[in-house]
Amino acid sequence: DGGITQSPKYLFRKEGQNVTLSCEQNLNHDAMYWYRQDPGQGLRLIYYSQIVNDFQKGDIAEGYSVSREKKESFPLTVTSAQKNPTAFYLCASSPGGTSNQPQHFGDGTRLSIL
Amino acid sequence: GQQLNQSPQSMFIQEGEDVSMNCTSSSIFNTWLWYKQDPGEGPVLLIALYKAGELTSNGRLTAQFGITRKDSFLNISASIPSDVGIYFCEYNTGNQFYFGTGTSLTVIP
Numbered sequence: 153d154g155g156i157t158q159s160p161k162y163l164f165r166k167e168g169q170n171v172t173l174s175c176e177q178n179l180n181h182d183a184m185y186w187y188r189q190d191p192g193q194g195l196r197l198i199y200y201s202q203i204v205n206d207f208q209k210g211d212i213a214e215g216y217s218v219s220r221e222k223k224e225s226f227p228l229t230v231t232s233a234q235k236n237p238t239a240f241y242l243c244a245s246s247p248g249g250t251s252n253q254p255q256h257f258g259d260g261t262r263l264s265i266l
Numbered sequence: 267g268q269q270l271n272q273s274p275q276s277m278f279i280q281e282g283e284d285v286s287m288n289c290t291s292s293s294i295f296n297t298w299l300w301y302k303q304d305p306g307e308g309p310v311l312l313i314a315l316y317k318a319g320e321l322t323s324n325g326r327l328t329a330q331f332g333i334t335r336k337d338s339f340l341n342i343s344a345s346i347p348s349d350v351g352i353y354f355c356e357y358n359t360g361n362q363f364y365f366g367t368g369t370s371l372t373v374i375p
Contacts, residue, residue, distance in 0.1 A: 156308075185363075192275075194354060194367040195309075202361070210363075242308055252297035252316075252358055257308030 155179065158243050158258035164266050165230065165237060173228045173261045175243035182248030184226035185255065188212060189240040198241075201226055202248050230263060238265050270355055272366030280374050285342040287369040289355035295364075298338035299356040300329050303368075309354070313340070345373050 156177045165171045177184065183202045187195040197210030201220040215234025220226055226245075230237045240262050244255040272289045279285060289298070297316050301309035313324050315331035315338060322329055328341045342349055350373050355366040 158308075192367075194270075194272075194365040197363050200361075200363075208361070244308075246358075252299075254299050254311045254314055255309075255356075255358070257301075257310070259308045260306070262306075 156243060156245055156256055156258035158241075158261050160261060161259070163261055163263045165263060166266050168232045170229055170231050171263070173230070173241055173243075173263070175226045175228065175258060176224055177226075177245045177256070178224060179245055179256060180223070181245035181256070182223070183246045184220065185244040185246075186210075186216070186218065186226070186228045187242045187244065189242060189260075195242065198228065237263055239263060270357070270364050270366040272355060272369055274369060275367065276370040276372070278372045278374065279345055281345060281347060283345055285345055285349070285371060286339060287341075287353060288337060288339045289366045290337040291357070291364065292336070294335040295357045296335070297357055298329070298331055299358075300327075300338070300340050301354055301356060303352040303354070305351065312353075342371075345371075347373050347375055349373050 159174045185200040186198040196212050198216050199218040201207035217229045240260050242260050243258045246253040246255045270289045270291050299314050300312045303309040313329040318335045319333050320331040326343045330339045352368045352370050354368040357364045
């Protein structure tokens with residue numbers, strides 16, 4: 153079945169450590185997105201990519217980095233500069249373009265600080 | 267992305283009751299999307315609305331695109347325990363993203 157796979161499901165980070173969250177899709181979608189979700193809040197956009205080798209900052213990009221070397225993959229690195237990284241991270245994809253297309257979401261990665 | 271206004275923030279209802287929630291914006295939108303997020307999982311699309319005044323059903327769910335194009339409503343009839351989760355609305359243009367703050371639904375058996 154086509155879909156989006158996020159891994160790991162749970163991740164723990166030590167102080168000063170960078171961690172990378174994986175996101176892979178086999179839907180042949182051009183656009184991919186990373187969101188952060190905190191309790192009682194809506195989704196906040198971290199980064200998005202509409203095409204391979206290109207990506208744009210979202211509303212809360214500070215302390216995060218991404219790459220888009222392949223269409224299927226959009227990994228997110230939470231750097232040590234992100235002082236409050238504990239959250240639920242969601243990856244999504246859509247066909248892309250400027251039309252309003254629903255997004256397909258992964259099942260998330262929950263990141264916690266040790 | 268900006269935040270849409272979504273209400274209520276949370277609901278506690280008895281099994282069998284009907285539920286209604288809504289999203290409003292200060293801008294005119296061309297599309298409204300409604301998602302449900304089960305605990306610990308990613309959101310799943312429930313209903314997509316593409317025309318002002320449109321009323322669309324998906325089983326016990328009904329959503330409407332407001333005539334003013336600034337609001338949308340989601341109704342759930344005869345709620346069951348598996349309806350529990352967070353419901354939220356979304357609009358995007360491909361490079362602008364707007365999400366509601368979510369409505370957390372608890373169904374008491």
